Amino acid sequence: MKITMRSYGFTWTDTDGTPRASAVAYDEVSADRRREELEEAGASDIERVEVKPGELLAPRR
Numbered sequence: 001m002k003i004t005m006r007s008y009g010f011t012w013t014d015t016d017g018t019p020r021a022s023a024v025a026y027d028e029v030s031a032d033r034r035r036e037e038l039e040e041a042g043a044s045d046i047e048r049v050e051v052k053p054g055e056l057l058a059p060r061r
Contacts, residue, residue: 008050009057010034012043019059025051 007025014020020043026034031048038046049057 006050007053008048009055010038010046010048011057011060012038012046013060015042015044021057021059023056025053025055 006028008028008031009022009025010031011019011021022034035046035048045060047060051057
């Protein structure tokens with residue numbers, strides 16, 4: 001059985017309206033924690049995106 005580790009990044013909008021994107025990739029547990037942090041900070045339009053190794057997300061416009 002092959003186990004594949006998935007990595008995730010986020011795009012979101014800051015409270016001041018600035019679009020942002022993760023500069024790092026998170027495993028599933030860490031991604032859940034990061035989503036909670038973003039929600040607590042008042043971010044909106046939070047989207048978790050599966051990323052490939054070395055891939056960086058660009059902020060949405």
